[in-house]
Amino acid sequence: MTDSELSHYILAGWLIDGSGDKARRRQLLIVSDGLVDAISPADGADFPDPARLTDLSHCTVVPPLLDSHLHLCMSGSIDQTVRQAQQRAGCHQLYGVIEEHLRQLFGHGVLVVRDGGDRLGCLVDYRQERAGDGEVLIKRSGQAYFRQGRYGSLIGGRPIETETLVERWEQDGQQVDQVKVVNSGLNSLHEFGRETRPQFSTAELAALVARAHAQGKKVMVHANGRLPVRAALDAGCDSVEHGYFMGRENLELMAERGIFWVPTMYTMKAYGDHADAYRGMADRRVIEKTLDHQLEQVAFARQCGVRVALGTDAGSAGVLHGEAVVEEMKLLIKAGYRLEEAIRCATEENAALLGVERQWGRIARARPANFLVTRGTPAQLPRKLSYLEAIYLGGRPAAAYRR
Ligand SMILES: [Zn+2]
Known part of the structure; x- marks a missing residue:
């Protein structure tokens, strides 16, 4: 033959x-x-x-699609009892939850994902699947790093107290595919545009980035607001996650330096869609205004050439694994992306960010x-x-x- x-x-x-x-x-x-x-x-x-x-x-x-920001140990349920049970569960109880999410991802054609951190680091020991028939390739962060007393316990579990970020990275044995650092708080659902302080200094972040890069690992930084994002950029991080209210100056810097942005807009839309379920915890008008502001930032990012990668933050309330990718794409299109450009964010750009561009993305x-x-x-x-x-x-x- x-x-x-x-x-x-x-x-x-x-x-x-x-x-x-x-x-x-x-x-x-x-x-x-x-x-x-x-x-x-x-x-x-x-x-x-x-x-x-x-x-x-x-x-x-x-x-095939990729999702560059999700949480496999959390489901997108808006039921607080389900969410709280998952936040108390041990790794063995969560493996079934992870399996179910992987099935949902595969069923929606999402074959490579980057996990943004889990409380117990369950994914470090979880078998790393290959992408294939019925299988999804997972890029794992393990426990996210965050400062004692600040936001991060849901995805980190073990706060940084007296040690530096680099010391923690050395202690952990680096058995992950990338490092996740939390460098700000969450977005307020009550007060439009409220900023929080950076959790780490630029120098401390830069030391971690240098060490991780020397080992061939990228650093993804959760950051909202001008100062937390600026610190992540100056430290040389590989991607800014969320980036709400980061401002135009930061976006211009990202375009110049080729740093990826993962704007996770659908999480905010989902909060708005389900605002009634969080009576007293969220103000629908603030949520809608916050989403509009993020859409404007994304439109500006497109104009000035920021590399935008599509991540959903699936596992957040109302953000379901797999199907959320299409929802995030719709928001990119709302911000001015052509269909093919929105698909590129979920394919070629995600593959580049996740380091799988030889096999995936095109x-x-x-x-x-x-x-x-x-x-x-x-x-x-x-x-x-x-x-x-x-x-x-x-x-x-x-x-x-x-x-
Ligand atoms: Zn996240």
Whole structure:
């Protein structure tokens, strides 16, 4: 047999490749040994033997999605009793919760995720799955670092007291894929734009970043407000998480330095959608105004060229694993992103931030033939990503995916 006898053909009605380029109509993909061998316009091409052709001419094909900020040990339930039980549970009780979230992620075509920290560090010992049929690749942070007396116990568990960040990093044995540091408080749901102080000095953060980078690990920093974000940027962090109220000057610096921003807008929208459930704890008008402000910041980030990566903060109240990616995409589009650009934030940009850009993030020649299939045209996206027709891995439908 020759190589070409092993190859097969896929006809995509529309192809969105993850690069941000416009959707291309009627593309023919040649797949050999699980890799994309060639992509060309179908019209005018030598049409292959129908027995070797998969006809997806009624569908739009996009790369598998990634989520660069979620919490696998927390579910998106808005039920306080469920949330509190998860906040008291031990790792063995949480493994089932993690499994369920991974199933949901796979079912929504989210095949690579970056966890933003868990209270007990359960994910450090959890088997790190490979992305594949029914499996999701996890980039783990373990326990997030935060200062005694400040926000962070939900995702960190063990505050920094007298030791420095670097000392903690050395003690922990660095058995994680990236470091998560909390450098501000949460956004106020009562008072618009209230800022909190940085938890760590720029010098202390910079020392940690230098040590982590020397070991090939990135540093993700939770930071809202001007000063906490500025400290993270000056320390040389790799991504700013949330970044509410960081201001234009910080955004310009991020564009200049190529630092990623993960704006997690859907968490704020979800608080607004469920504000009645938190009577007394949240003011719907403040939440809506806060979301509008973040949408303006994202619009500015797009204009000035900040690299925006899509993270959902799934596990927050009302933010469900898997389906939240589409919700976050809708908000990027509301902020002015074209559909293909919003998809790029969840694919190519996320793959770059997570360090998996060789395998994931783009449908291109010599890459694995991995993609999601949605019925219909790009005009029906991103909504149709919630109802995938199929997930293809290595050019074949994934058996674990059932509609
Ligand atoms: Zn988070």
